[in-house]
Each structure stands twice: as structure tokens, then as C-alpha cells.
Amino acid sequence: MKTPPYVLLMLATLLWGGNFVIGRAVSGDIPPLTLAFLRWCVAFIVFFPIAYRSLKHEWHMIKANWPIVIILSLTGVAAFNTLVYIGLHYTTSINASLMNSSTSIMIYILSFIFLREKLSKYQLLGTALSLSGVTFIISGGSIASLVDFTFNKGDLIVLIAVFCWSIYSLLIKHYAKRLPGQSTFLVTIFTGAIMLLPFYIYETATLTNLVHWQWSSIVAILYVGIFASVVAFLSWNSGVVQLGANKASIYLNFIPVFASIFAVLFLDEKLHAFQIVGGLAVVAGVIVSGRKVG
Structure with missing residues (x-):
């Protein structure tokens, strides 16, 4: 019996929602670069047996598009989650997750700038709504903060992370027919982990109290490596295939x-x-921007 797509999509978003909270909860026990590196090491170990056979048959497609795969590894694996974990040292998980909701709006903006895709009146209105919401969140609802530009640096770091994820999402969408899903994800996990390795080594060498190893730390690493990465990814992709990207994005x-x-x-x-x-x-901006003209 096939799992209904809405169950798969809800599961993925629930696990990703938990990722923000876990990142915040262990911010005092696991440094951000270490958490990001260990996350993708665990994800690779778990996902390798699942995707290895596909990779053997599809390697030629990965090799033909290796510059894009490198960018995907940098933006979606190495940069996004690392910046989120850094930002969570300075802001709340609620703020960070709310900021993440602006991803689709940022994709519209990037599509307009780099792909010359025209924005509909609903997309323009939705963009304005969402950006005003993001500005309201990072200012803490304070006009004085807007005037003085005294924003929480954690919120700004998460916003940069969302920008990186938007680039990743745009490329995934643009190259969907040229890059196989599971094989590409496996390679980007491996490449992203390699990119994070020197930063992990630097963090290990410079911090005196690196990781407070306790059960909560181990569970957190396993959660972000297995559930927020592999399980969420497979659930989301399966749901998108069944329901369609536009309906799933909501x-x-x-x-x-x-x-x-x-x-x-x-x-x-x-x-x-x-x-x-x-x-x-x-959220209102995202919903409005998804409306069809006419």
C-alpha cells in the first residue's frame, strides 16, 4: 500500500521543523561547524547503501554536470545548514524557521534576476508581503530597529542561509531532467562533507571545549544526520513525485x-x-505568489 503524499510531505516538514529546534537545543554543546560536518557524515553512511547502485549507472550524468553538482554541494549541503546552526547560536529556532519560509519568495527573485523569468502581479505582491514579514521578524517588531539597523545577527545569518538554499533549490529545479535525484544527493553529501572538513579541523584545533559528549548530543547528531537529512529527503521527494512540485511546496x-x-x-x-x-x-505572501493569473 502506497503512503499518501500528504503524509510523506507532512513527515518531511515535521522532521525539518525539528532540525531548527535541535540545532538551537545543542548550540551550547556542539559547535556549529562540527554539528554540520558530523550530520553529513552520518547521512552519507546511512544513504550510501540506498543510492550506491543508482550512482553506478548514473555516474556519467553526474560527471557531465560536475560544475553544477559542486555548486549544489556548496550551497545546499556545506553552506545552508552550517549557517543555520551558526545563526541558531544568536537567535531563536522560531525566528530561524520563520525566516526559512521566505525560500520560495527568494527563488522567485533569483529566477527574475538570473533566468529573466517574468514575475506576475501575484508574485510581486507576494514578494512584497513576505519580505515585509521577514523584515518585521528580524526587527523584533520595532520601528527603532529598522531606523537604527540594529538587527539580530543570528537572523541575518539565517537569512544568508536561506539565500544559499534558494540557489540550491533553483538549480535542482532547473537541472531536474539532467541530474538524477538520489545519485546527485549522495554525491553532494560527500562533496559537501569534504568542503566542511577543513573548517571542522580548524574548529577542533581552536576550541578547548569542543563537544560535550552526552546522550543528548549523540541523539541530536543522529537525528539531524538520519531523520532531518535522509528520511526527510526521501519522504519529500516521494511526496513531490505523487502530488507535483507546485502543490507540494505549500x-x-x-x-x-x-x-x-x-x-x-x-x-x-x-x-x-x-x-x-x-x-x-x-506565509500569506507565499500563498498569494502561488496564485495563477487569470
């Missing part, structure tokens, strides 16, 4: 919902009015 708005619930329940984070208002603006 499920990404559940990430901040799950992250906020987990953060309030397990991290004692407070959900503030400016986060609700800003988050609703971001």
Missing part, C-alpha cells in the same frame, strides 16, 4: 508551525506577537 509552510510548537514545548521559547504577525505575512 507544505513547506508547516516547517515554522512544527518548529514553533517544538520550541515552545521543549525549549521554553516564547511565541511573541511580532513573530506571529511576521510569520503570517510571510
Whole structure:
């Protein structure tokens, strides 16, 4: 019996929502570069037996598009999660997950700039709505912050991470017919981990208290390496195949919902009015921008 697509998509967003909370929860126990590196090492070990056979048959496709694969590894694997984990040292998991909701809007902007794709009136309106929501969140709902440009640096770092993920998503969409899914993901995991290795070594050499090894740290690494990476990826891809990319993308708005619930329940984070208002603006912008003209 085939699992319904909405179950797969909800599972993926639930696991990704948990990734923001886990990253925040262990920010004092595991340095960000170390967490990112260990995450992708675990993901590679788990995913290698699943995708190896496909890779043997599809290697020629990977090799033919290796510059794109390198960029995918840099933006989607090495940069995105590392920047998120760094940002979570300075901001809340709720803020970070809300910022992540602006991904589709950023993809529209990048498509307009680099692919010369025209923006519809709904996309323009949605972009304005979402960007205003993001600005409201990073300013903490304070006009004074907007005037003085005193933003939380963690929010800004996460925003850069979202920019990297948007580039990754745009390339994945653009090269979908030329790059096989599972094989490409396996290679980008390996390449991204290699990119992170020197930063991991540097962090290990310069920090005196590197990792506080305890059960919570081990569980966190296994969670982000297995569930937030491999299980979420396979669930999302399967759901997208069944439902279609456009209909599936709306499920990404559940990430901040799950992250906020987990953060309030397990991290004692407070959900503030400016986060609700800003988050609703971001989600509304995504919904409006997805409307078809006519």
C-alpha cells in the first residue's frame, strides 16, 4: 500500500521543523561547524547503501554536470545548514524557521534576476508581503530597529542561509531532467562533507571545549544526520513525485508551525506577537505568489 503524499510531505516538514529546534537545543554543546560536518557524515553512511547502485549507472550524468553538482554541494549541503546552526547560536529556532519560509519568495527573485523569468502581479505582491514579514521578524517588531539597523545577527545569518538554499533549490529545479535525484544527493553529501572538513579541523584545533559528549548530543547528531537529512529527503521527494512540485511546496509552510510548537514545548521559547504577525505575512505572501493569473 502506497503512503499518501500528504503524509510523506507532512513527515518531511515535521522532521525539518525539528532540525531548527535541535540545532538551537545543542548550540551550547556542539559547535556549529562540527554539528554540520558530523550530520553529513552520518547521512552519507546511512544513504550510501540506498543510492550506491543508482550512482553506478548514473555516474556519467553526474560527471557531465560536475560544475553544477559542486555548486549544489556548496550551497545546499556545506553552506545552508552550517549557517543555520551558526545563526541558531544568536537567535531563536522560531525566528530561524520563520525566516526559512521566505525560500520560495527568494527563488522567485533569483529566477527574475538570473533566468529573466517574468514575475506576475501575484508574485510581486507576494514578494512584497513576505519580505515585509521577514523584515518585521528580524526587527523584533520595532520601528527603532529598522531606523537604527540594529538587527539580530543570528537572523541575518539565517537569512544568508536561506539565500544559499534558494540557489540550491533553483538549480535542482532547473537541472531536474539532467541530474538524477538520489545519485546527485549522495554525491553532494560527500562533496559537501569534504568542503566542511577543513573548517571542522580548524574548529577542533581552536576550541578547548569542543563537544560535550552526552546522550543528548549523540541523539541530536543522529537525528539531524538520519531523520532531518535522509528520511526527510526521501519522504519529500516521494511526496513531490505523487502530488507535483507546485502543490507540494505549500507544505513547506508547516516547517515554522512544527518548529514553533517544538520550541515552545521543549525549549521554553516564547511565541511573541511580532513573530506571529511576521510569520503570517510571510506565509500569506507565499500563498498569494502561488496564485495563477487569470
